[in-house]
Amino acid sequence: xxxxxxxxxxxxxxxxxxxxxxxxxxxxxxxxxxxxxxxxxxxxxxxxxxxxxxxxxxxxxxxxxxxxxxxxxxxxxxxxxxxxxxxxxxxxxxxxxxxxxxxxxxxxxxxxxxxxxxxxxxxxxxxxxxxxxxxxxxxxxxxxx
Numbered sequence: 001x002x003x004x005x006x007x008x009x010x011x012x013x014x015x016x017x018x019x020x021x022x023x024x025x026x027x028x029x030x031x032x033x034x035x036x037x038x039x040x041x042x043x044x045x046x047x048x049x050x051x052x053x054x055x056x057x058x059x060x061x062x063x064x065x066x067x068x069x070x071x072x073x074x075x076x077x078x079x080x081x082x083x084x085x086x087x088x089x090x091x092x093x094x095x096x097x098x099x100x101x102x103x104x105x106x107x108x109x110x111x112x113x114x115x116x117x118x119x120x121x122x123x124x125x126x127x128x129x130x131x132x133x134x135x136x137x138x139x140x141x142x143x144x145x
Contacts, residue, residue, distance in 0.1 A: 001134045003040065006123055009067065009074060010036035014098065016066035018044065018116075020055035020080075028055060034066060035098035040141065041115050042066070042076065043095045045102060048110040056080040056114055064116060071127040078118040091115050 013036075019029040028051050032044040042064055046053050056062060060080045067073045083091050091113060096102050105111055119138040125131060 001123055001132075003038075006074070006121065006136070007036065007038055007040060009072070009123065010040065010042075011098075013066045013074075016042065016044070016064045018052060019063045020052050021059050021061070022051065022055055023058065028052065033099055033102075034064075035095040037091070037094055037115075040076075040118050040121065041091075042078075042118075043091050043113065043115050045095065045105060045111060045113050047108065048112055053112055057082065062116060072123075072125045075122045075124075076116065076118045077120040078116040080114045080116050082112055083115055088113060 014033060015031055016034045017029050018032050019027055022028055030046075030050070030052050032046065035043045037043070048054075062078065062080050064076045064078075065073060066076070092102075092106070095113065118141055121136040121141070122133065123136075124133045
């Protein structure tokens with residue numbers, strides 16, 4: 001499975017579970033609407049009053065699980081960033097293409113956007129025999145694996 005195939009899987013998914021870590025070390029997870037970039041980054045919005053917002057600002061290491069129908073899933077670990085300026089605008093364009101109604105949310109007080117830059121991905125398909133599992137490391141992600 002190459003980058004194009006992983007990206008094709010990712011863009012078919014509309015939801016993911018993002019996990020972050022609270023100040024006291026407690027893991028916290030939340031379902032979020034997602035969009036993905038060809039660089040295999042994941043974008044989502046949240047409000048600053050959510051638990052995940054301060055978690056990701058203070059401890060940006062996080063993980064996501066996306067896809068759960070048909071026993072195919074993608075696990076992703078990476079670093080979350082709250083983009084600003086031109087970078088935010090580019091990522092919002094990707095996000096709004098997946099979530100057109102998100103344009104209305106952009107005016108909400110306290111709305112924020114995160115992009116997760118992956119450093120590890122595991123794609124699993126247990127809907128075949130034998131199961132297909134592929135891990136992609138940080139080194140491979142920086143190349144055209």
